[in-house]
Amino acid sequence: MQTLDRNPSLIAALQTRRTKLAALVNVPVLLWSGSSSPRNFRANTFPFRASSHFLYFAGLPLENAAICLDSGKLVLFMDEASPGSALWHGESPTRDEIAAAIGAYDAYPLAELDSQSEMATIAVQDATTRSHQARVLKRAIASADDSQGFDLALAQAIVSLRTTHDDFALAELRKAATVSIAAHKAGMAATPYARTEAAVRAAMESVIIANNMTCAYTSIVTVHGEVLHNNQYHHPMQPGDLLLADVGAEAASGWASDITRTWAVAGKFSPAQRAIYDVVLAAHDACIAAIRPGVEYRELHLLAARTIAAGLVDLGILRGQVDNLVEQDAHALFFPHGVGHLLGLDVHDMEDLGDLAGYETGRVRSDRFGLNYLRLDRPLQTGMVVTIEPGFYQVPAILQDLERRSRYQAVVDWDRLAQFADVRGIRIEDDVLVTATGSEVLTAALPTKAEAIEQLVQS
Amino acid sequence: MQTLDRNPSLIAALQTRRTKLAALVNVPVLLWSGSSSPRNFRANTFPFRASSHFLYFAGLPLENAAICLDSGKLVLFMDEASPGSALWHGESPTRDEIAAAIGAYDAYPLAELDSQSEMATIAVQDATTRSHQARVLKRAIASADDSQGFDLALAQAIVSLRTTHDDFALAELRKAATVSIAAHKAGMAATPYARTEAAVRAAMESVIIANNMTCAYTSIVTVHGEVLHNNQYHHPMQPGDLLLADVGAEAASGWASDITRTWAVAGKFSPAQRAIYDVVLAAHDACIAAIRPGVEYRELHLLAARTIAAGLVDLGILRGQVDNLVEQDAHALFFPHGVGHLLGLDVHDMEDLGDLAGYETGRVRSDRFGLNYLRLDRPLQTGMVVTIEPGFYQVPAILQDLERRSRYQAVVDWDRLAQFADVRGIRIEDDVLVTATGSEVLTAALPTKAEAIEQLVQS
Ligand SMILES: [Mn+2]
Ligand SMILES: [Mn+2]
Numbered sequence: 001m002q003t004l005d006r007n008p009s010l011i012a013a014l015q016t017r018r019t020k021l022a023a024l025v026n027v028p029v030l031l032w033s034g035s036s037s038p039r040n041f042r043a044n045t046f047p048f049r050a051s052s053h054f055l056y057f058a059g060l061p062l063e064n065a066a067i068c069l070d071s072g073k074l075v076l077f078m079d080e081a082s083p084g085s086a087l088w089h090g091e092s093p094t095r096d097e098i099a100a101a102i103g104a105y106d107a108y109p110l111a112e113l114d115s116q117s118e119m120a121t122i123a124v125q126d127a128t129t130r131s132h133q134a135r136v137l138k139r140a141i142a143s144a145d146d147s148q149g150f151d152l153a154l155a156q157a158i159v160s161l162r163t164t165h166d167d168f169a170l171a172e173l174r175k176a177a178t179v180s181i182a183a184h185k186a187g188m189a190a191t192p193y194a195r196t197e198a199a200v201r202a203a204m205e206s207v208i209i210a211n212n213m214t215c216a217y218t219s220i221v222t223v224h225g226e227v228l229h230n231n232q233y234h235h236p237m238q239p240g241d242l243l244l245a246d247v248g249a250e251a252a253s254g255w256a257s258d259i260t261r262t263w264a265v266a267g268k269f270s271p272a273q274r275a276i277y278d279v280v281l282a283a284h285d286a287c288i289a290a291i292r293p294g295v296e297y298r299e300l301h302l303l304a305a306r307t308i309a310a311g312l313v314d315l316g317i318l319r320g321q322v323d324n325l326v327e328q329d330a331h332a333l334f335f336p337h338g339v340g341h342l343l344g345l346d347v348h349d350m351e352d353l354g355d356l357a358g359y360e361t362g363r364v365r366s367d368r369f370g371l372n373y374l375r376l377d378r379p380l381q382t383g384m385v386v387t388i389e390p391g392f393y394q395v396p397a398i399l400q401d402l403e404r405r406s407r408y409q410a411v412v413d414w415d416r417l418a419q420f421a422d423v424r425g426i427r428i429e430d431d432v433l434v435t436a437t438g439s440e441v442l443t444a445a446l447p448t449k450a451e452a453i454e455q456l457v458q459s
Numbered sequence: 460m461q462t463l464d465r466n467p468s469l470i471a472a473l474q475t476r477r478t479k480l481a482a483l484v485n486v487p488v489l490l491w492s493g494s495s496s497p498r499n500f501r502a503n504t505f506p507f508r509a510s511s512h513f514l515y516f517a518g519l520p521l522e523n524a525a526i527c528l529d530s531g532k533l534v535l536f537m538d539e540a541s542p543g544s545a546l547w548h549g550e551s552p553t554r555d556e557i558a559a560a561i562g563a564y565d566a567y568p569l570a571e572l573d574s575q576s577e578m579a580t581i582a583v584q585d586a587t588t589r590s591h592q593a594r595v596l597k598r599a600i601a602s603a604d605d606s607q608g609f610d611l612a613l614a615q616a617i618v619s620l621r622t623t624h625d626d627f628a629l630a631e632l633r634k635a636a637t638v639s640i641a642a643h644k645a646g647m648a649a650t651p652y653a654r655t656e657a658a659v660r661a662a663m664e665s666v667i668i669a670n671n672m673t674c675a676y677t678s679i680v681t682v683h684g685e686v687l688h689n690n691q692y693h694h695p696m697q698p699g700d701l702l703l704a705d706v707g708a709e710a711a712s713g714w715a716s717d718i719t720r721t722w723a724v725a726g727k728f729s730p731a732q733r734a735i736y737d738v739v740l741a742a743h744d745a746c747i748a749a750i751r752p753g754v755e756y757r758e759l760h761l762l763a764a765r766t767i768a769a770g771l772v773d774l775g776i777l778r779g780q781v782d783n784l785v786e787q788d789a790h791a792l793f794f795p796h797g798v799g800h801l802l803g804l805d806v807h808d809m810e811d812l813g814d815l816a817g818y819e820t821g822r823v824r825s826d827r828f829g830l831n832y833l834r835l836d837r838p839l840q841t842g843m844v845v846t847i848e849p850g851f852y853q854v855p856a857i858l859q860d861l862e863r864r865s866r867y868q869a870v871v872d873w874d875r876l877a878q879f880a881d882v883r884g885i886r887i888e889d890d891v892l893v894t895a896t897g898s899e900v901l902t903a904a905l906p907t908k909a910e911a912i913e914q915l916v917q918s
Contacts, residue, residue, distance in 0.1 A: 037496035038584040039508050040804070041811040042604075044676050046505040047690075049498050086856035087795060090686035125497040127586030145501075194669075202669035210653075210661035212693050217503050227549035231506075234671050336546060345499070352500040397545035 004093045004101045011103035013168035014059045017161060019072040021057070024157035027120050027150050028070040030113075031057060032133055034124040035064050047214060051124045052345035052352070053158055055254040059102050064129075066113055066136075073105040077113040120154035122147065125352070145354030159357045162344055164383030169344065170433065172255035173385060174442055176213065177431055179249040180257040181446040183207040187221070187245050188263055188456040191237070197221050198233035200243060208249045216250035216257060216347045225262065225425020226393045228337060239266040242273055244425050248347060256347045258387050259443050260429035267458040269450055276392050276423045277450050279311030283390035284428045284448065287339060291432055291439035297376045297386065301339040304390040305331040305370060316416045329370035330411050333398055338374035340387035343431050348375060380434045385442065389429030394420075463552045463560045470562035472627035473518045476620060478531040480516070483616035486579050486609050487529040489572075490516060491592055493583040494523050506673060510583045511804035511811070512617055514713040518561050523588075525572055525595075532564040536572040579613035581606065584811070604813030618816045621803055623842030628803065629892065631714035632844060633901055635672065636890055638708040639716040640905040642666040646680070646704050647722055647915040650696070656680050657692035659702060667708045675709035675716060675806045684721065684884020685852045687796060698725040701732055703884050707806060715806045717846050718902050719888035726917040728909055731879045735851050736887075736909050738770030742849035743887045743907065746798060750891055750898035756835045756845065760798040763849040764790040764829060775875045788829035789870050792857055797833035799846035802890050807834060808844075839893045844901065848888030853879075 021029065033054040036045035050061040057074065058067050065078035076099045081092035099107035115137050123130055123144045133141045142148060147155050165173065183204040190203035201221040208215055222230040223237055225244030237243060246260040262277065264270070269277055283304040290303055309325040312318040312334065318325055325331060342349035342357060350357030355365065360378045365371075376386065394417075398404060431442045447453055480488065492513040495504035509520040516533065517526050524537035535558045540551035558566035574596050582589055582603045592600045601607060606614050624632065642663040649662030660680040667674055681689040682696055684703030696702060705719040721736065723729070728736055742763040749762055768790040771777040776793075777784055784790060801808035801816060809816030814824065819837045824830075835845065853876075857863060890901045906912055 037505060039505075040511050040584065041807065042584070043810065044806065046496060046498075047677065052499050087854055088686070088688040090683065090689060091855070125499065125501070196669075196671070198671040199669045202665040202667075205668055206661040206665035208661075209664055209692075210655075210658045212655070212657040218506065224549065227547070229547040230549060233668075347503065348500065351502065395546055396550070 004097055006101055010059055010168060013166055014057060015103055017057055018069055018074055020161055021069060021157060022072040025120060025154055027118055028068055029154055030119045030121045031067050032124050032129050033062050033065045034126050034129045037126055052254060053122050055345055056162060076104040076107040077110050079110050120150040122155055144352040155353050155356055159350060162350055164381050165385060169255060172251045172253045176249045176251045176255050176257035177442045179208055179211045179213050180259045181443060183247055183249060184245060184259055184261050184446050185456055191265060191457050195236055197223060197235050201233050204245060204247045213249040213251055216248040220246040226395045237265045240422050241265045242426060244427055254345045256343060257431055258343055258347050258429060259446060260389055260427045262426045263453050263457050268454055270422055272420045273423050274450055275315055276420060277426055279308055280390050280392050280426050280428050281448055282311055283307035284388055287388045288432055288439060288441060291380060291434055293380055293382045293434060295380045297378055297380060298374060301374050304339045305335060308335050308390060316413055318411055319413060320411050325411060329368055330408055332370035333408060334392050335390060336398060340389045341375040343385045343387055382434055382436045384434045386432055387429055388432055389427055391427035393425045463556055465560055469518055469627060472625055473516060474562055476516055477528055477533055479620055480528060480616060481531040484579060484613055486577055487527055488613055489578045489580045490526050491583050491588050492521050492524045493585050493588045496585055511713060512581050514804055515621060535563040535566040536569050538569050579609040581614055603811040614812050614815055618809060621809060623840050624844060628714060631710045631712045635708045635710045635714050635716035636901040638667055638670045638672050639718045640902060642706055642708060643704060643718055643720050643905050644915055650724060650916050654695055656682060656694050660692050663704060663706045672708040672710055675707040679705035685854045696724045699881050700724045701885060703886055713804045715802060716890055717802055717806050717888060718905060719848055719886045721885045722912050722916050727913050729881055732882050733909055734774055735879060735882045736885055738767055739849050739851050739885050739887050740907055741770055742766035743847055746847045747891055747898060747900060750839060750893055752839055752841045752893060754839045756837055756839060757833060760833050761785065763798045764794060767794050767849060775872055777870055778872060779870050784870060788827055789867055791829035792867060793851050794849060795857060799848045800834040802844045802846055841893055841895050843893045845891055846888055847891055848886055850886035852884045
């Protein structure tokens with residue numbers, strides 16, 4: 001932990017969150033921050049990341065801490081730094097100083113954490129802390145996406161709070177977005193001098209590190225955008241390649257951003273690349289234009305699907321009537337994922353709770369090839385932040401699949417498609433705040449238009 | 460995993476290691492690679508790092524894999540990528556292709572892993588895999604630093620192998636060293652343009668990322684070198700500050716490097732900084748000059764202690780006779796850690812086994828303030844790689860401690876010390892291979908002399 005400025009607006013925001021939670025749950029709540037995961041030995045850990053639910057109510061990434069939330073009051077449980085710790089880690093703030101910084105009502109050593117009555121919790125990610133949760137609560141703790149009883153009620157209450165963002169959260173989301181935008185610009189500017197994907201990744205993550213932030217997720221920086229979760233960076237970049245970069249910063253407070261841009265390694269898109277790029281951008285722009293409170297996110301996904309299908313019909317890649325193509329999931333041959341997700345303290349916000357956050361109560365994932373990967377199926381509300389990230393990919397596992405080829409034989413012009421062989425993967429992703437009157441693109445300072453992207457690469 | 464080149468020299472090196480292990484243990488051995496640790500939700504993991512013991516015998520960072528080593532033969536247990544995986548992760552090599560690449564005798568799905576007889580193992584770091592170990596072996600698995608019975612015998616056998624390095628390992632250690640050297644040069648070159656520690660860290664880690672390597676440990680890049688494990692990077696850098704950077708790359712194969720340099724933010728050391736720098740460098744050079752097979756590493760530590768004490772006597776900071784000062788641990792007021800450690804697949808090699816690797820059988824850690832933090836107490840052998848990293852620090856927790864101040868009242872000239880207030884922390888660390896005739900500094904291409912460092916910062 002860096003500094004302990006007493007920030008009255010942070011304390012006020014945290015207090016409001018706690019008060020709102022108290023109105024929604026009628027048992028005391030215990031939330032743990034978690035502990036560092038060891039890498040190859042115990043003293044060599046991955047960087048600590050506090051549980052997002054803890055961060056939401058406690059505001060600071062305290063390691064090995066727990067909070068009890070009851071009637072809007074927060075009581076902090078954590079141990080003071082050991083006497084020897086100052087040698088290795090410097091002077092640490094005291095428990096009381098930390099308690100004051102987060103507006104705690106009271107603060108005790110961890111050993112005094114003991115559940116007298118029934119208390120609700122959410123499982124953290126690390127097993128060491130999870131067994132501490134079970135020991136303190138004297139019961140088995142289901143994983144967060146499998147909660148029951150009052151744990152489930154707590155998860156639902158937290159979802160209802162975290163689904164929309166207060167001003168403090170929005171300020172942090174904007175900070176993360178700003179750094180991600182700079183990272184993408186740096187990646188574009190570095191491309192003419194870079195020989196491998198790794199070199200572009202370095203230019204991008206370097207901006208995040210220099211701003212004392214972390215990556216919100218493992219970066220994707222690849223000339224093989226058709227591999228959706230490609231975490232390899234060793235490929236050399238060829239002049240005809242597209243580079244797809246999905247890189248997002250996370251602020252020290254934990255709030256995330258998530259941006260994807262696709263640019264031409266040589267600076268200028270080929271005609272085929274440009275044609276598909278503009279189809280994806282049309283889907284991106286149509287979705288953002290449609291955003292306002294009350295709109296179903298699922299409709300945005302289908303709007304993206306229709307826009308992509310229509311664009312591919314115009315290009316002669318798909319044949320048929322757009323609505324009909326989308327009904328058959330023909331768009332999903334090239335756009336096999338959902339159009340986006342919630343964004344907040346997690347890049348897929350609250351995904352630790354399974355579909356509890358992403359899916360409105362009573363809704364479940366579709367079996368349809370074209371809807372199965374949709375991570376969000378709720379009506380939009382003012383204060384939500386969602387990503388909009390349509391894409392076009394030529395995934396061999398999909399397009400070479402014999403069953404699919406025969407099913408979609410009539411609607412795909414395979415010869416025409418072959419003329420777009422230099423388009424393996426394109427995605428354009430922005431982070432969008434739902435406002436009372438429509439939307440605000442938090443990442444709007446990073447261009448999306450093809451010419452503007454070309455200029456950033458060549459400049 | 461990136462590519463699966465069949466590399467005969469890798470297979471030969473792995474086979475030799477397996478054959479040597481077979482000569483040392485008389486029960487079959489099961490080693491697990493481990494699985495990714497989740498960050499804030501299950502799909503958002505920290506980058507996977509395979510267990511070093513697994514890497515040593517299997518050669519590839521396979522996730523969720525196990526190997527059975529028996530009579531020099533390796534049998535691989537891992538599952539094929541799921542059919543849906545190609546969409547998200549691209550085509551994966553098959554189990555048989557992987558088995559061929561590492562010279563496995565045979566290969567099976569994980570479900571066929573079943574212990575018929577007593578088998579030895581070493582606990583991995585992640586709890587999910589540890590419970591798999593217990594389930595397969597049908598017994599509790601102690602943490603790696605608390606092994607008993609044939610698990611302990613296995614750990615001792617592995618220590619005896621991994622303590623010295625074969626040519627394949629040395630080639631990888633050299634690759635990691637080369638990238639770390641470039642990272643340090645980049646950090647020095649970036650310093651005149653950087654305003655915070657984070658900016659210098661970014662310049663350094665950017666080189667590691669661009670070379671498709673990872674950091675072997677959490678970087679230390681700080682103007683507060685007196686905080687030994689300082690993982691904060693937010694301080695602005697002032698012209699009179701020293702910057703201490705302890706940053707090391709880890710090759711994709713897992714082999715590590717570990718380099719520390721200290722430079723002046725303004726480029727040129729102040730006279731006080733330069734005087735202390737030269738004392739630390741004298742200790743560094745004396746230790747390296749003394750390295751040859753048979754020398755006790757503990758003697759190197761004491762040589763560093765004497766050299767530092769002598770330098771501080773010359774500067775008028777300490778008073779008294781050098782041997783006497785070191786016997787009283789007066790050097791440890793300013794040099795409170797050990798002079799180094801083993802380096803290999805782990806930055807503190809095999810530290811997961813506690814002091815089993817670092818301490819010769821029968822030896823235990825000293826209670827002495829000046830020896831307690833010594834991580835290595837063995838005679839040097841040809842093929843060992845050790846770090847040499849003496850330092851000088853003004854740690855408030857030590858120097859402001861009233862009991863220590865009174866105990867060392869007579870031997871410290873506190874007024875003279877006050878003239879060195881701009882020297883909060885200096886460390887100089889290199890990675891050194893013990894050779895038959897002496898030593899080879901793997902990191903020698905990075906200068907240590909003050910003038911050369913000054914030139915790299917100012918250039
Ligand atoms: Mn996204
Ligand atoms: Mn070291």
